Amino acid sequence: MSSITTDQILASTEIHGVDIMEALGRMGNNSKIFMRIIHSFTTNMPGNLAELATDTITADTLKDYSIRIHGAKGSCYGIGANAMGDVALALEMAAKAGDLETCLRDNDSFITGTQELLVELEALEARVEQLESDGGGKAQADKPDAAKLRALLTATQQFDIDEMGKLVEELAGIQYAQGSEIISRIKNANDAFDYLTVEETIAAYLKENSY
Numbered sequence: 001m002s003s004i005t006t007d008q009i010l011a012s013t014e015i016h017g018v019d020i021m022e023a024l025g026r027m028g029n030n031s032k033i034f035m036r037i038i039h040s041f042t043t044n045m046p047g048n049l050a051e052l053a054t055d056t057i058t059a060d061t062l063k064d065y066s067i068r069i070h071g072a073k074g075s076c077y078g079i080g081a082n083a084m085g086d087v088a089l090a091l092e093m094a095a096k097a098g099d100l101e102t103c104l105r106d107n108d109s110f111i112t113g114t115q116e117l118l119v120e121l122e123a124l125e126a127r128v129e130q131l132e133s134d135g136g137g138k139a140q141a142d143k144p145d146a147a148k149l150r151a152l153l154t155a156t157q158q159f160d161i162d163e164m165g166k167l168v169e170e171l172a173g174i175q176y177a178q179g180s181e182i183i184s185r186i187k188n189a190n191d192a193f194d195y196l197t198v199e200e201t202i203a204a205y206l207k208e209n210s211y
Contacts, residue, residue, distance in 0.1 A: 032173070
């Protein structure tokens with residue numbers, strides 16, 4: 001088993017314009033929560049950038065653009081990507097002021113910079129995923145805990161987001177001899193807010209294994 005942990009990977013990772021430790025601190029130094037937010041960023045930001053394409057910016061679309069760039073700004077600041085967050089903030093202020101020239105001039109810089117950021121964040125995700133697939137830093141178990149799966153099913157049906165997140169992280173924090181693919185499917189569905197798949201996957205697994 002690898003002696004390296006996700007916390008150590010994050011502490012040793014340097015991404016230009018990103019203060020990982022500051023963002024991690026705002027999340028209670030919970031690396032699992034941080035990586036979930038990174039995954040959400042890398043999953044959703046490409047689509048957001050497509051909607052922010054410079055050729056869609058006109059005097060008539062500045063209001064819509066200001067809303068989209070505001071969302072992108074929040075996403076950047078949320079993961080500690082303060083450099084790109086600052087660029088987005090300046091663009092948002094320009095859009096709200098009706099400064100079309102500045103938006104047209106500087107928007108491509110935001111898109112290019114964020115695309116470069118995505119490449120580095122995806123590389124970070126790959127390192128953490130490889131660590132997890134190797135079982136690095138994880139406890140071991142024969143199979144997923146049926147009681148926790150039932151509790152997660154109940155939390156999902158009741159739309160208890162906090163409890164769902166807690167249980168998913170607990171289940172995903174263990175290396176299983178059997179059933180690891182089920183937990184991966186549940187975690188991926190939960191990260192994508194696909195709660196129906198979470199319910200269906202748990203129910204099918206419990207039934208199949210006669211829990």
